Amino acid sequence: MAIPTERRVGYGVAIGYGVTDLFGGGAFAVIGTWLLFFYTTYCGLTVLEAGSIFAIARVIDAVLSPIMGYITDNFGNTWLGRKFGRRRFFLLLGAPLMFLYSLVWVADMNYWYYLGTYLSIELLSAMVLVPWETLAAEMTKRFDERTRLAGVRMMCSALGGFLAVSVPGIIMQFTGKDNALTYTLTGGIFAVIYFIAVLITWACTWEAKDVEEEYHHTTDSNRKSGLMNHLKYLLIDLLSSFKIKAFRQHITIYIFSFTALDVFNSVFTYFVVYALSKDTATVSGLLSIAAFVSIPGTFGFMMLMNKFNMTPSGALRISYSCIFAVLAFLFFVYMSGINVPTVVFSAVFVVLGLARAGLYYIPWNIYSFIPDVDEMVTRQRREGIFAGVMVLMRKSTVALAIMIVGVVLEFSGFVKGMGSQPESALDAIIGLMVFATAILLAVSFWMTFKFKLTQHTHEVLIKEIDRRKQGGQACDCNTETRQVIKDLTGYAYDKVWITKPTDNPLNGAAPAAIR
Known part of the structure; x- marks a missing residue:
């Protein structure tokens, strides 16, 4: 049987694989930054109508990802899967569909147009990103090569987020700040970038040869056909993933640490504006610093594990410890009321950006090894199921975290638009940003001592x-x-x-x- 590690994964291949995260990390960063404003300013939608589009898409997306994972795991049984690959076929199909992204940013259409175009992007993201995320585990078994693939993809993701903020600003220099054409051009430019990126990934990647042979010569004699049967098997596979010990530990680390930063990010602006009495430009500047240094930060953590053989758990503990230190600093600044020089604040957010890079990168690096553990139990390659579960859990928890933050602030007496807030609201802001974030991180920190994958x-x-x-x-x-x-x-x-x-x-x- 052929061993799927004959080809080496150098930095050229890693870049070819990782550029698709310009779409994964960039498309929804653009949407999160600009789309609500675009809908309500240039498209004639009310805030309620625009919000309903995002809510409907969130519900649909929560089920699309695991379904897509199940489809790609079993697509090798079809003629198309045998001919084009059970994963890479969807990259080839998805590349030209990236031009749908430009249709989202057309002004003066009706509600149903915007609902349909936005849902098409949610479907497209599931169709491309879920099978793409499985490829790192298929392309190589080597620890250092998978680490390289995960590191480069996260740097591309950070670059995609940076472009999401910078490209519209550049276009505004030519079109003006109050022009719908700015966003239409932005959508068109990014559609071209994403098309090229996904096509490059399709050309630069491959699937495991032994997996292809396995699917060519075996059929599932124990599973029946039919829609209801496939839905039943999908549910069985999703639940069975949690019976793998390393995956249970990994998903705990992943969800609690990512949710910790969701909580931090959602209230940080309130902390700066109301607790420190600074303007939103300060928020933008500090977060921009953290975002910028996350790119070299990702490379640094990649080197820690590749060159210095640090375990994923050890690298995560470094990341978490730095974030704990930043939280302690922010709490001290608030309690003491001292005026901290801008250069000190900037230095602290350099540390946060570096630490955040590790927090985001390492769990996605770990993910690529989980299907190997599962294979030891099931003798199957089920990368798609694990990718689908991770995306499902992530999309669900981020929505839950933001909702809980909103509820806590509401009951604390927070009043939107006021120049100052009551003491109870400030206490809630500090409690969420410092203590809730720290508690969630502490759970992940504790789990790293139990996690044995090295x-x-x-x-x-x-x-x-x-x-x-x-x-x-x-x-x-x-x-x-x-x-x-x-x-x-x-x-x-x-x-x-x-x-x-x-x-x-x-x-x-x-x-x-x-x-």
Whole structure:
């Protein structure tokens, strides 16, 4: 059986893979920054109508991603999947559809036009990003190469976010600040960028050869066809992903740390304006500093794990510790009332930007190794399911976090538009930004001590998978490997690499050998 690690992943390939995150990190950054203003200023929509578009899209997106993950995991059974690849086919299909993005930014249309165009972008993002996120795990088994792929993609994501803010500002220099053409041109320019980026990724990436062969020569004899059956199997696969110990730990680290920054970001402006009595230009300046340094920060964390062999857990603890320090500094400034020089504040947000880079990058780097752990249990490659679950959890928790922040501020007596706020509202702002953020981060910090996936344990896992694929017997597995597999999967060695459906600990994910 061919081993899907014959081709090496250098920085050229990593850039080719990562540029699609110009779309992943940029498209919705543009939308988040400008679209509500565009809808209400140039499209004749009320705030309620515009808000309903985002709400409807959020609900639909929450189910699209796991469905897309299930489809790509099983697309290899189709003629198109066998010919074009179960993942990369959707990149080829999605590249020309990127021009739909330009239609979002057309002025003077009706509500249904804007609802339809925005939903088309949500569908397009699920169709492209879910299969694309699985490719890092398919392209290579090497820890350092997957780390490189994840690092470059996160730098491209940060660049996409930077372009989201800067490109419209540049266009405004020529069209003026109060011109709908600014946003129409912005949408067209980004549509071209995203089309080129996705096409480059399609040309530069590949899928695992043994996975392709597996799908060519096996069919699922235990699963029935039909829409309702596929929905049932989708639910079974989604739930079964949480039975993998490393994934449960990883999703805890991912959700709690990302939600911590969601809470911080959502109230930071209020903290600066009402607690520190500074203007919004200060907010923009500090967050711009943090955003800018996140690009070299991502590269720095990538080097920590590649060149210095630091474990993902160790690198995360550095990131979290720096954020704890920043929270302590902000709390001290508020409580003491001292006037901090701008250069000191800037330095603190350089630290925050570097730390934030690690917080965002490392969980997505870890994700690419989770399907290997799952393969040891199920003998399947289910990257799509794990990508779908991660996106589903992330979209759900970010919406929940922002809603909770709004509720807390509302009950604290916060009054929008006032130049000052009551003491109870200031206490709520501080409580959310400092203490809620710190508590959420503390959960992730604690979980890093339990998380056992490292470069060494991953190498042990991959060697054992390759050994079993080549006909190795369970009785020949050494003690260290047995312990590593138990630490990562949560199952004793005799419960993994199953050959009978009745022995499957995941209750529904049939092993590839009998599919």
